[in-house]
Amino acid sequence: MTNDETAPILERRNFYGRRAGHTLRPSQKIYLTEDLESLRPRGVTMEENPGRLPLDFNTLFDAPKEIWLEIGFGGGEHMVHMAARYPDIGIIGCEPYINGVAMLLGKIRAVAVQNLSVYAGDVRDMFDILPSNSLSKAFLNYPDPWPKKRHHRRRFVTQDHLYPLFAALKSGAEFRIATDIEDYVRQALEEVPQAGFHLVLSSDQPWEDWISTRYEQKALREGRAPHYLTFQRP
16 A cells, blocks of 8 residues: 555656746746745645654644545646536646646636646655545546656556556546557556556546546547546455
């Protein structure tokens, strides 16, 4: 389990991918300066939480009905949409790409949702402190495909990532994946069940509460078909 005292805690991890992209707009710099601090969960870093005590959700949200996790929220469209649709749910989003974080913060201002917490970093850091059996749903929308075969081990759908996610999810919790990469679907269908999940649905039709993201629109423009997978922790 993620907070088992016998489990090794990695102080330093290899990270593959971009931390930043194009120069931020002045408004985005303001969002990061003024808004991120109040939304970020405390105790994720080793400096703040050297004992790696489990995250207290009551410090993030006001009596949430459930806690959900979005892994790599991109520009934040889906995360804000779900927060507005389900105001009694607390949603934690993890995204190391600071430009995406800035875009999300702008959307939060525009919609004024109150039930989000934002970690501008690697979701593996969050796994270290998430209580076991605490999440009711998790989302992985259009993850980095790492198309070269030698890089497939960097994809999220590997056991190093799936095992701590499984431990953090409650019994019966959903794990949703949306991707436009056929080989990512293949790997997910192979790896996710190995981590203990059951496949519930594999479809070319999205979920009823889905909102099409900027990455999905790009895929459609370039002729790639989206695919939607639903797994469940038994």
